[in-house]
Amino acid sequence: MPLGGVRENGKNMYVVEVDDEIYILDCGLMYPENELLGIDIVIPDFTYLEENIDRVVGVFLTHGHADAIGALPYFVSKFDVPVFGSELTIALAKLSVNGYTASKKFKDFHVINKDTEIDFNHATVSFFKTTHSIPDSLGIVLKTDAGQIVYTGDFKFDQSATPEYQTDFARLAEIGQKGVLALISDSANAESPYTMASERAIAAYILDTFKYHEGRIIVASVASNIARVQQVIDAAYRSGRKVVLTGRDLEKIVRTAMRLNRLTLPSEDILVATKDLKTLAPEETVILETGKMGEPIKALQRMATSRHRLISIKEGDLVFITTTPSHAMETTVAKTKDMIYRAGGEVKAVGDDIHASGHGNKNDLQLMINLTKPQYFIPVQGEYRLLAAHADIAHETGISYENIFITGKGDVLEYQNKRMRMANQVEVGNTMIDGIGVGDIGNIVLRDRKVLSEDGIFIAVVTINRKKRMIVSRPKITTRGFVYVKASRDLMHESADIVTKTVQNNLDNKEFDWGHLKQDIREGLSGYLFEQTKRRPVILPVIMEVNQNRRHS
Structure with missing residues (x-):
């Protein structure tokens, strides 16, 4: 049962029930799309798990990115359930959990590795190494009486990957030989027909860029893409440059990866503090920017408009975008590039010249299917079109469409009597985080925010004397974001007349009711x-009553 991660980007969370035991695979967040006005992040709806928490045996994490671990602080602040993951994944999960006040006390973390096997009553959980843009990425295997359930996590195949990023092909083949009942597989790059560049080729491309640019280089990357951060540091060293890290998120992640030897520095003085930035010549400088919550694009906009706390883009700067933005961000990225050029800088993006991704393309996805030989196939992680593309890819390998399930949030796949089928559905929504509020923003609030952003607010204040059945003072009209008041005096005057007439009619009615x-x-x-302006602002009547010290709004 997916609680997230299907028909959307991110928020991976999958529930596997084996008899009376519940296994949770990943616990991720999603960054909001534009229509979620003011929302910081979106996490899965934990209602079903809350109702069945006594059956949950653990949370099993595949890697240390926000789409796999980002919702963990909110989950463990409510439920005391053991969390399992590789060394780096658990270290990053601890950073996330300790950064949220309500979850700081949680300590039930367990470090596992590719050789770990954990026996529960009805299943044995084991792991296998995968290649992704962060070290210590693992896939998960649940061995049950009915067969193995395999969850790939985020993965790609890279034949020239360095040891800490290599896929364990022998283990994958062994899993396939033992019989896989169902494969739950990453679909994030299922539409791409291109062969992905190896990480070695990307490293060479970054080094060439550093060598041939004479000015300052500002690199935009995602904080938790450790592979890219390593390549940037190595290229800076080989081109005679120093690296300045901006942002606490990045520094914490880099320090954690260094402590665990998952990120190595070619020299001790390669990293320079931001306060020493002025001492570096432009041709010696690389600024690594990830922005708040790992999103570099907005930070670049602040640099381009001189609103960044440390850096302003100027003539001769190269902004080097080394992260591939999602489709939802393409318009924002185009606007950001324009702002950078206006500020005098120039832009280069890895994605313009080279096909780079931490997720497998069609060939990788088919290789995963052929290695594991699943009886049933469940594409996850991606919008509907990606899941559908992955279903077609799986069908090409010989899996019948009736054995492929494109699920929605809350859909329950049930295996009974040697057959998997779509069973009942559990109601699952989104939980939105806005500031310190968790789940207190619903559709009604979002709808009001949307209306406020589009048509503004219209406030009518009137004072009445209910005993004498009269209006004490003429209604006062206030508006924000609706019309320019000075140019709309007639509209305001007529609106006040409508309020006066409506209030008096209600006062004259024997059965007076505030509602x-x-x-x-x-x-x-x-x-x-609407008749006058074809707009529908939020209308807020404020009615005050004299002598009784009451106010109704």
Whole structure:
């Protein structure tokens, strides 16, 4: 049962139930799309797990990116469940958990590796090494009486990967030989027809860029893409440059990876503090920028408009974008490039010249299927079109469409009587995080924010004396983001007349009701304002009552 990660980008969380035991695979977050106004992050809905928490045996993590570990602080602040992951994954998970006040006390972490096997009552959990853009990435195997359930996590195949990033092909073949009931596989790059460049080729490309640019280089990357950070540091060293890290997120991740020897420095003085930036000549400088929560694009915009706390882009700067943005970010990236050129800099992006991704393309996905030989196939992690493309890819390897399941959040796949089928559905929503609020923003609030952002707010304040059934003072109209008041005096005057008439009608009615009064004002104003402006602002009636010290809004 997926609680996230299907028909969307990120928020991976998959529940596997074996008899009376629940195994949770990943616990990730998703960065919001544009329509989620003001929302910081989105996490899975834990309601089903809350109702069945006594059956949960553990959370098993595949790697240390936010789409796999980002929701963990919110989960462990509510539930005391053991968390399993590789050394670097657990170190990054601890950073995330300790950074959230409500989850700081949680300590039930368990470091595992590719050779670990954990026996539970109804399943044995084991792991296998995969290649991704962060070291210590693992796939997960649940061995049950009915067969093995294999979850790939994020993966690609790179035949020239360095030892800490290499896939264990022998182990994958061994898993396939033992019989795989179902393969739950990463679909994030299923549409790409291109052969992905090896990490060695990307490293060479970064080095060439550093060698042939004479000015300052600002590198935009995702904080947790350790492979890319390593390549940038190595290229800076070989081209005679120093690296300045900006942002606490990046520094914490880099220091953690260095402590665990997952990231190595070619020289002790390669990293320079931001306060020493002025002492470096432009041709000696590489600034590594990841931005808040690992998102570098907004940080680049601040640099281009001189609003960044440390750096302003100037003539001669090269902004080198080494992360491949999602489709949802393409417009933002194009605007950002324009802002950089206006500021006098130039832009180069890895994705313009080379096909780079931490996720497997069609050939990789088919190789994973052929190695594991699953009976049933479940594409996950990606929007619907990616899941559908992955289903077609799987069908080409010989898996029948009736054995391929494209799921939605809350869909339950059930294996019974030697057959897997789509069973009932559990209601699963999104939990939105805004500031310190967890799940207190719902669709109604978002709808109001959308209306406020598009048509503004219209406030009518009126004071009444209910005993004397009269209006004490003429309604006062205030508006923000709707119309320019000075140019719309007639509209305001007519609106005040509508409020006066509506309030007096209600006062004259023997069965006076506050709810009816406010609703009548909203309806009267809404119809008039739409007729005059073709806009629908948020209408807020504020009614005050004299002598009784009461106010209704």
